[in-house]
Amino acid sequence: MTLAEMETLVYARPASLTEMPTHYCPGCTHGVAHRLIAEVIDEMNLRERTIGVASVGCSVFAYNYFDFDWVQAPHGRAPAMATGVKRVLPDRVVITYQGDGDMASIGMGEVVHAAARGENITVFFINNANYGMTGGQMAPTTLPGQKTTTSPRGRDVETQGYPVRAAELIATLEGASYVVRRSLHDPKNIRLAKKAIRLALETQVRGLGFSLVELLSICPTNWGMTPVQSLKWLEEHMIPYFPLGDYKIHPAVAEIKV
Amino acid sequence: MPPKGRIVVNDLYCKGCELCVAACPQEVMGLDMSRLTVKGYHPATLIKEGCTGCGVCAVVCPEAAITVYREVVRPRVAAAV
Numbered sequence: 132m133t134l135a136e137m138e139t140l141v142y143a144r145p146a147s148l149t150e151m152p153t154h155y156c157p158g159c160t161h162g163v164a165h166r167l168i169a170e171v172i173d174e175m176n177l178r179e180r181t182i183g184v185a186s187v188g189c190s191v192f193a194y195n196y197f198d199f200d201w202v203q204a205p206h207g208r209a210p211a212m213a214t215g216v217k218r219v220l221p222d223r224v225v226i227t228y229q230g231d232g233d234m235a236s237i238g239m240g241e242v243v244h245a246a247a248r249g250e251n252i253t254v255f256f257i258n259n260a261n262y263g264m265t266g267g268q269m270a271p272t273t274l275p276g277q278k279t280t281t282s283p284r285g286r287d288v289e290t291q292g293y294p295v296r297a298a299e300l301i302a303t304l305e306g307a308s309y310v311v312r313r314s315l316h317d318p319k320n321i322r323l324a325k326k327a328i329r330l331a332l333e334t335q336v337r338g339l340g341f342s343l344v345e346l347l348s349i350c351p352t353n354w355g356m357t358p359v360q361s362l363k364w365l366e367e368h369m370i371p372y373f374p375l376g377d378y379k380i381h382p383a384v385a386e387i388k389v
Numbered sequence: 390m391p392p393k394g395r396i397v398v399n400d401l402y403c404k405g406c407e408l409c410v411a412a413c414p415q416e417v418m419g420l421d422m423s424r425l426t427v428k429g430y431h432p433a434t435l436i437k438e439g440c441t442g443c444g445v446c447a448v449v450c451p452e453a454a455i456t457v458y459r460e461v462v463r464p465r466v467a468a469a470v
Contacts (some may be wrong), residue, residue, distance in 0.1 A: 137458065137461055138395075138458040138460055138461060139459050139461055140446035140456070140457075140458060141394070141442050141443075141444040141447070141458060141459050142444045142448075142455065143455075143456045143457075144399075144453040144456070145453065148453055150401075152402050152452070153402075155451065156404075156449060157404035157405060157406035157430065157432035158404070158406030158407070159451055160451055161451070162450075162452050163449070163450075163451045165453075166450075166453045167452075168452070209462025216453040278447070317412070317449075318412055318445050318449055319449045321448050321449060351406075357407070358406045358407060358408050359407060359408065362411075363407070370418055371444060375451075379401055387416055
């Protein structure tokens with residue numbers, strides 16, 4: 132008996148990822164989000180008709196890591212660009228991949244209006260509570276009291292306001308069909324996140340409208356922790372403020388069986 | 390007996406973040422301190438016997454660096470031997 136007959140392959144790198152190593156810091160869960168999206172696109176066999184819209188931020192080089200077509204949007208404008216791509220090529224699956232500095236700050240207008248119009252696109256929103264690429268500045272999602280390079284004494288809500296809960300905000304819009312928040316801090320939640328990504332793409336493939344998956348993520352370098360400490364910090368501090376859950380599931384989406 | 394498994398960690402991608410080490414339910418993973426990757430990290434590796442091929446390390450790996458194999462248990466063949 133050969134070795135191949137005795138062993139089964141449990142897991143291998145998904146085909147929708149290129150062979151390029153990422154530029155992300157060790158332990159950054161951007162990589163997990165990339166992997167899950169690539170796995171779902173492989174499972175649904177969508178690689179030949181997916182177009183991604185990359186944002187500005189750490190995820191700016193997403194087009195180097197996914198093995199399908201990408202375009203690069205100006206800062207925060209990915210949902211607007213995705214709207215154009217989807218309307219010109221309605222048979223394609225159009226996704227955007229945005230961080231919190233991109234989507235919840237400068238691009239808040241674009242994503243809200245894309246959702247309000249019920250554009251048939253999917254937004255993956257990575258929330259790591261700061262601006263990672265530029266060196267850990269305070270973002271709209273920074274927690275009250277959280278120290279960043281621009282809030283060295285902790286975010287003071289009296290002068291700097293409160294964090295934005297993007298999933299809840301988008302869920303109030305009539306055009307949004309599938310809006311959920313998931314986390315990437317342990318194997319169970321990573322599996323749940325993958326299911327949510329699958330359902331978001333199913334929503335789009337069936338033409339049921341706007342879908343958004345918010346993924347809580349870690350930023351070990353800018354938080355000043357090891358990756359394992361960061362996972363614990365996410366669980367203890369971020370999840371109480373950003374509760375995991377389904378914020379909007381249209382009845383037609385709820386009927387999807389995968 | 391629990392199933393036997395093995396993992397192959399691709400040095401090109403592994404950055405030694407230790408998320409797999411923390412997540413491994415069998416606690417058989419660690420960093421290989423005797424080796425450095427091209428980027429200068431100590432890559433993750435199996436340090437003990439006991440891998441079951443459950444694939445949890447691959448689920449948490451941010452770099453998709455881990456390939457997981459599990460031995461196929463064939464009771465009939467085993468009985469004949």
